[in-house]
Amino acid sequence: MGWLFHMKTLTNSLFFVLVSVLQPVIFASIAFFMVDTGSQSGTLLYVSLGAGLMGVWSATLFGSGGAIQWQRWQGTLELMVGAPPPFVAVLLPLTVATATLGLYSILATLIWGRIFFGAPLDFAHPFQLAIALPTTILSLGMLGLLLASTFVLYRHANAFSNLLEYPVWLITGLLVPLSLLPGWVGPLAWILSPTWGMRAIRDAAFGGNAWPEIALCAALGIVYVLLGALALRNFERLARDRATLSLT
Amino acid sequence: MSATARVFFVGGVISYRALFNWINPGTYLTTMLGAPLFQILFFTYLGRYAGSQDDDFFIVGNAIQVSAQAGIYGMTMGIANERQYGTLQPLLATPANRLAMFSGRALPFIANGLIVSTFGFCVAWLFLDFSPAPDSIPPLAVAVVITTCSCVALGMVIGSIGLRARDVFFGANLVYFLMLLVCGVNIANEDLPNWLGAIGRCLPLTHGIEAAREIVAGSSLADVSGLLATEALIGLLYATAAYTLFRVFEAEGRRRASLETY
Numbered sequence: 335m336g337w338l339f340h341m342k343t344l345t346n347s348l349f350f351v352l353v354s355v356l357q358p359v360i361f362a363s364i365a366f367f368m369v370d371t372g373s374q375s376g377t378l379l380y381v382s383l384g385a386g387l388m389g390v391w392s393a394t395l396f397g398s399g400g401a402i403q404w405q406r407w408q409g410t411l412e413l414m415v416g417a418p419p420p421f422v423a424v425l426l427p428l429t430v431a432t433a434t435l436g437l438y439s440i441l442a443t444l445i446w447g448r449i450f451f452g453a454p455l456d457f458a459h460p461f462q463l464a465i466a467l468p469t470t471i472l473s474l475g476m477l478g479l480l481l482a483s484t485f486v487l488y489r490h491a492n493a494f495s496n497l498l499e500y501p502v503w504l505i506t507g508l509l510v511p512l513s514l515l516p517g518w519v520g521p522l523a524w525i526l527s528p529t530w531g532m533r534a535i536r537d538a539a540f541g542g543n544a545w546p547e548i549a550l551c552a553a554l555g556i557v558y559v560l561l562g563a564l565a566l567r568n569f570e571r572l573a574r575d576r577a578t579l580s581l582t
Numbered sequence: 583m584s585a586t587a588r589v590f591f592v593g594g595v596i597s598y599r600a601l602f603n604w605i606n607p608g609t610y611l612t613t614m615l616g617a618p619l620f621q622i623l624f625f626t627y628l629g630r631y632a633g634s635q636d637d638d639f640f641i642v643g644n645a646i647q648v649s650a651q652a653g654i655y656g657m658t659m660g661i662a663n664e665r666q667y668g669t670l671q672p673l674l675a676t677p678a679n680r681l682a683m684f685s686g687r688a689l690p691f692i693a694n695g696l697i698v699s700t701f702g703f704c705v706a707w708l709f710l711d712f713s714p715a716p717d718s719i720p721p722l723a724v725a726v727v728i729t730t731c732s733c734v735a736l737g738m739v740i741g742s743i744g745l746r747a748r749d750v751f752f753g754a755n756l757v758y759f760l761m762l763l764v765c766g767v768n769i770a771n772e773d774l775p776n777w778l779g780a781i782g783r784c785l786p787l788t789h790g791i792e793a794a795r796e797i798v799a800g801s802s803l804a805d806v807s808g809l810l811a812t813e814a815l816i817g818l819l820y821a822t823a824a825y826t827l828f829r830v831f832e833a834e835g836r837r838r839a840s841l842e843t844y
Contacts, residue, residue: 348752360759365628367769373633497612500620510627 336427337434344397344435353396358389358439359446365509366451378453382443383539384509387532389439390474391502397432398478399495401425402485412579421570422479422563429482430475437471458541462548466538469548470531473555477527479562483569508532527554586682593678594686601663602656618648618698619705625768626710635770641712642795643767645702647787649695649730650737650758656691657737658754661828662744670745670841674832684828685821688734695730714798721803722794728810729790732817736786738824745831745841766791786820789813 344350362385369377405411414424447453457463485494504510505519506528512520523529534547573579583591622644629640661684664670673683703722706712714722740757744750762768764782771779771788782788793809803810835841 348749349755352752352755356756357759360763364763364768365632367763367773368628368632368634371632371634371769371773372629374631493609493612497616497620500617500624504620504624504627510624510631514627514631 336424337431340401340428340431341434344431350393350397350435354389354393354435354438355442357392358385358443361385361388362443362446363450366447366453370451378447378451379455379539380536381509382447382453383440383535384532386440386443387436387470387508387528387535388503389443390433390436390471391506391508391528392499393436393439394429394433394474394478395481395495395498395502397435398429398482399485401428401432402482406579415570415574415579420563422483422559422566425482425566426475426479426559426562429478430472432478433471433475436474437467440467457539459538459544462538462544463535466531466534466544466548466551469551469555470527470535473527473531473551473558476555476558476562480558480565483562483566502526502528505529506532525554527551527558530554586679589678589682590686591689593683594689597660597664597687598690600669601660601667614651614694614698615701618644618651618702621648622702622706623709626706629768634773637710638712638798639770639795640768641703641706641710642798643791645699645706646726646729646791646794647761647765647767648702649699649726650733650761650787651698652691652694653730653733653786654737654740654754654758654761656694657688657734658741658744658750660687660691661738661741662750665745665842668842670835674836674841680829680832681825684738684825688731688738691734691737692727692731695734696727699726699730715800718797718800721797721806724803725790725794725797725806725810725813728814728817729787729794732786732790732813732820735817735820735824739820739827742824742827742831745828745835761785761787764788784816786813786816789816 362382365381365385366378369381402411405414415421417424444453444455448455481498505512505515505523506526507523508528512523512529530547530551534544534551536542537544537547622641625644626637626640629635629637664673676683703712736757737754740750740754743753747753764774764778765785765787766782767787771782771792774782789809790813793806793813796806796809797803832841
């Protein structure tokens, strides 16, 4: 119910229409044109999928970070924290809903790429793709929970969201292969589920074995929930101690 | 200092301090400097992968475009937030010179845009081996100043629309992202479809970025004077349109008693 409620709320927001549909389509177009005039060939589907997942990350990031901030501005954060269910149970549906909204991004970039740039929609393993997509989205929602838990403590969480958009797009290899980045970026990418989600989706689309990446993505999601629950308990306690929960 | 000059300079600074009282060093660092830094890195690496242009193309394009953080978002808030914060009516009740009041509030955003762009070029020098010839730096600075002013003028248009529209930040976000596509930031204007390129040529940034690229490639200020004059003219047209909208919405808001209604 929480998930459905937040999905309905988010889809009414023009900002999320921008983040989950228009922004990915604009970024996909930029990448399509760059690839088109460049030396890479046969990468249009690669770009569609990457730009789509960029949208999932943006929706998760601004949704999870923004959710705490909006609840704070509207004065409902204290009510949510004070409600009888554990706060993690209240927050998780929200963060998963923001990631789910990202499905629009993937659909939008695939359709846009197909219609305007002639990107092929031939998926080598549709069944693996059907598993890889929801696993990636769920895992990102759980990463959103971990982020949101830290945002409970900070009054200016939305500024932190602004900072995290491009770096994660870059280091998780959504559009730029990790091999082009400095070697120290690799270990950072491994602990972020979009890295494995993207690899799983590409393997499923282009003909590899996506199952190991799907498993890693799911495992990271579980780790995020555990860490998020732990962090949430501590940060909630600290926010109560310092009386910063409702400060804007 | 005359009353008009005081409204222009002091009023501009005070309005910035009042409307952006929520800015602290952390917010400024992450939003105004951190995000642009990663934008420049992202597009430069994407460019390397796509192989469409050299690094300098993306560095110059994005280092100038990031001034729109202040020029578009900041300037939009600098005007439209008066309405949101409930200070628009007292502001418009004053007899202050409207042109000075309106244009003065652009100053902090021009300064901010220049800081962000300069920071962008510095990080590109530090992380991406961007090394323009020393004698190209003064003309490059001129190109950046003109382009930033022109970008702020577009922000003023959106901000003025915010005196009437319900959700102006949707428009500001959309314009910011579209600039990445149509203003020659990451794709050369001639590589875009004609209609998209034509839109880009009517917007700020396009000619300024083109001029800056030519300067970095070795052209003199005189060589790119035509491009910079076009950029300045476009900025002037947007600033005029913004002021006209501001006055129209002020008059309309008074007539219909709807200055701060949504």
